[in-house]
Amino acid sequence: FSGGKDSLACLLRLLDMGVPRERIELWHHCVDGDPADREVRLMDWPVTEGYCRAVAAAFGVPLYFSWKEGGFEREMLRQGARTAPITFELPGGGRRSVGGERGKLGTRRMFPQVTADLSRRWCSAFLKIDVGACALRNQDRFRGRRTLVVTGERAEESPARARYAEFEPDRADGRTGRHRRHVDRWRPVHGWSERQVWELIERYKVAAHPAYHVGIGRVSCMTCIFSDANQWATIRELAPENFARIASYEESFGKTIHRTLPVIRRADMGTPHAGDPADRVAVMSRTYAGPVIVQTWRLPKGAFKHSCGPS
Numbered sequence: 001f002s003g004g005k006d007s008l009a010c011l012l013r014l015l016d017m018g019v020p021r022e023r024i025e026l027w028h029h030c031v032d033g034d035p036a037d038r039e040v041r042l043m044d045w046p047v048t049e050g051y052c053r054a055v056a057a058a059f060g061v062p063l064y065f066s067w068k069e070g071g072f073e074r075e076m077l078r079q080g081a082r083t084a085p086i087t088f089e090l091p092g093g094g095r096r097s098v099g100g101e102r103g104k105l106g107t108r109r110m111f112p113q114v115t116a117d118l119s120r121r122w123c124s125a126f127l128k129i130d131v132g133a134c135a136l137r138n139q140d141r142f143r144g145r146r147t148l149v150v151t152g153e154r155a156e157e158s159p160a161r162a163r164y165a166e167f168e169p170d171r172a173d174g175r176t177g178r179h180r181r182h183v184d185r186w187r188p189v190h191g192w193s194e195r196q197v198w199e200l201i202e203r204y205k206v207a208a209h210p211a212y213h214v215g216i217g218r219v220s221c222m223t224c225i226f227s228d229a230n231q232w233a234t235i236r237e238l239a240p241e242n243f244a245r246i247a248s249y250e251e252s253f254g255k256t257i258h259r260t261l262p263v264i265r266r267a268d269m270g271t272p273h274a275g276d277p278a279d280r281v282a283v284m285s286r287t288y289a290g291p292v293i294v295q296t297w298r299l300p301k302g303a304f305k306h307s308c309g310p311s
Contacts, residue, residue: 001026001063003048003055003209004219006152006189009197011059012204013188014150026063027135028052029128031221033071034087042242043072043123043221045211050288055206058292064089066131069100072221075126076249079107083126088135098138111249111257112225116160123225129171136172136183146182153187156194166190198303205297207290210283213298214238215273217305225257228306229270236267238284243267275301 001007014024028049032041035049049065056063066088068075074084085100113120118129132149136142149170155162170185189197201208209219216231218224223235223246236243246257247264256262261269275283282290 001028001052001055002152002219003028003052004152005194005197005201005208005212006154008055008152008206008208009189009192009200010150010152011055011061012200012206015059015204016200021059021061024061026052026056026061027132028063028065029131030065030067031072031123031127033067033069033074035065035067041071042245043223045209045219045222045283047210047283047285047288048219050286051209054288054290054292058206062091064091064135066135068127068131069097072123072127075122076108076111079109080105082106086131086134088131088138090139091141096138098134110253110255114225114257114259116158121225123221133170133172136170136181137174142172142181142183143179144181147184149183149185151185151187152189154192154194154197155190156192161190164190194304198299202297202299205294207292207294207297208300210279210288210290212300212302213279214275214283215301215305217302227266229266230273231270232263232267233270233272237272238280273301 001011011024011026015021030044030049032044052063066086068086069084082100082103082105085097087095087097089095108122112123115121118125136147136149147170149172153161153164155164164187165185166187168185170183172181173183174181211219211222214234216234218226220226222239223242224231227235232243243263247262250256250262258266282288
């Protein structure tokens with residue numbers, strides 16, 4: 001559950017189908033690392049975790065956070081070191097950390113590449129996909145049971161996602177050996193249009209993530225590597241410290257995020273999304289103070305805009 005419209009639509013579709021809420025869990029992978037020990041994040045919207053907590057509470061379903069220690073920044077700066085451990089929250093409180101002690105020493109010292117290839121766009125693979133699979137593989141409660149992982153990729157988003165199967169075994173599936181896990185993956189909105197997604201959210205009158213209301217078309221990372229010129233211009237206004245750190249890393253690495261232009265040039269070419277002042281404040285807050293279910297629902301300004309994702 002990223003907090004974005006498609007993962008929200010997945011939750012609402014399960015409820016539409018009559019799935020008991022006690023059978024549903026929301027999992028959110030924190031791309032910047034442990035949400036409890038960060039003052040200034042580099043990549044994600046400050047409000048995202050608070051928004052996820054609010055949605056989970058509003059619908060009466062549990063929410064579990066998971067992350068790679070040190071998050072995006074530690075992985076990006078890795079030099080002659082192993083990838084960091086993965087930590088995930090447990091039912092009833094507590095957390096568990098796994099990994100980080102074996103594996104090859106490696107060096108990155110560069111941003112993920114702007115490509116649909118997950119081996120080079122390592123942020124999705126290392127900070128989300130691997131984190132979720134690790135949490136599934138290392139909890140006894142998933143052994144000897146059937147588990148369904150539900151995610152919100154849609155074919156309309158990109159040619160690469162159009163090739164995803166709607167239903168398939170999950171990468172954490174392990175139906176042989178001592179520790180058997182039956183884990184499947186379902187993408188219930190894979191064939192949906194964006195219009196269908198917003199219509200379902202409107203029917204439930206759920207307030208969208210504040211970034212959509214600012215004018216952003218896709219709620220992934222705030223400083224997503226796929227950001228277009230307008231989003232970089234917006235981030236330079238909303239989060240100048242984060243923007244400056246990104247620009248500084250580009251200079252240090254001698255490599256830009258965009259294949260040809262540094263983020264400063266990209267921002268110079270764009271026009272910041274206006275957004276209402278209250279929405280601009282809300283998206284930069286560490287807590288979500290607004291209601292989740294609203295009486296008067298409004299389509300956010302970011303709806304049907306360029307999604308800034310892989311092609």
